[in-house]
Amino acid sequence: MDFSLIGHKIREVRTHLGLSQKEVCEGICSQAQISKIEKGEVYPSAPTLYQITKRLGLDLNYFFESGLSQRQDYAEEVKKQLAAARRNKNYEDVKEIVKSEMNNPIxxxxxxxQQLLLWNKGVYEYSLDRNPELALETLQKALSLSHSNDNVWTEDELAIIMSIGVIYMDEKCIPEAIETFKRAKxxxxxxLNLxxxxxxxxxxxxxxxALTKAELYEKSIACCEEAIEWLIKRDYMYLLGELSYNMGYNYELMKLFEKAIYYYERSLFIFEVQKYLHHIDYIKNRIDALKEN
Incomplete structure (x- = not known):
């Protein structure tokens, strides 16, 4: 998407209305930020763009009248912002983005x-509002919007099923969580491809x-090994430290302490390479405690 064009249009309408940058951005963002948006130097977040359009008396369609591709680009940008907010556990941001886009024609x-918004709505209803029943209802509604063939599942549908499984796991409905994750698998x-x-x-x-919580330690370890093998074959490190740590945790619960220490130390090395510093002290303390046994 050409965000410099959006910034140019914001500036064009603002000056036409005789408004200053300060008047437009008040209560929305800083004057420095709207200046950068108008110059095309930064991407406006979905809620920020929505609030600016309302302040200027516009409809979001005004920015996307040049064609379908820009609408798709805008939706993709919102999707990226939601994914980043979920990854960082900024559920307030998730809620704000979803609410700002609910009536957007795009x-x-x-x-x-619509499914994207409902999925993220279910995420914040659980993680922020702590309402598991409503969250599960919303996620099931999101699935029903698109799903019609049990042999074909989109990536978004698979992600929604995983979100349902996480809620079951966190709510200690472990058999339901395991079945949900196995279903997704x-x-x-x-x-054929992802x-x-x-x-x-x-x-x-x-x-x-979930398998660990069910005390199915060997199955949990096998599940981790399968994922680690898949990652190593592709030279990926994503979740490699977390998977190694979970193997160590299973071995610790099985009282196989030497193996637990081995996998804890492997996870520690990976987290140090990735600079995930918030994990390091906790794992070091766990290793020290095991060595004292």
């Missing part, structure tokens, strides 16, 4: 885009945690 006119195995390859290690990691 989203209301597309089932795929069966569907994933039927796909655009979002992170789905595979994410699914294995969550399934392994």
């Amino acid at each position: 989203f209301t006119s597309s089932k795929e885009n 069966r569907y994933m195995n039927n796909r 655009k979002d390859w992170t789905l595979i290690p994410r699914l294995h990691f969550n399934l392994s945690k």
Whole structure:
């Protein structure tokens, strides 16, 4: 998307209305930020763009009248912002983005885009509002928007199923969580290719945690090993440290302390390479405690 064009249009309308940057951005963003947006130097977040358009008395369609591709680019940008917010556990941001886009024609006119918003709505209803029943209802509604064939599942549908499994796991409904993750794994195995390859290690990691909670330690370890082998073959490090740590945790619960220390130390090395500093002290303390036994 050409964000310099959006910035140019914001400046054009603002000056036409005789408004200063300060008047437009008040309560929305800093004056420095709107200056950068108008110059095309930064991407406006979805909520920021939505609020600016309302302040200027515009409809979001004004920025996308040049064609379908820009609408698709805008939806993709919102999707990226939601993914980043979920990854960083900024569920307030998720909620703000979803609410700002609910009445946006770019989203209301597309089932795929509606599903994206409903999925993220379910995420914040659980993670922020702590309402598991409503979150599960919303996620099931998101699935029903697009799904019609049990042999074919989109990547977004698989991600939604995984979100359902995480809620079951966190709510201590472990058999339901395991079955949900296994279901997603069966569907994933039927796909010839995946655009979002992170789905595979994410699914294995969550399934392994659910198996650990069910005290199925050897199955959890096997699940981690399968994911690690898949990652190593492709030279990927995503979740490699977390999977190694979970193997160590399973071995610790099985009282196989030497193996637990080995996998904890492997996870520690990976986290140090990745500079995931918030994990390091915790794992070092766990290793020291085991060595004292």
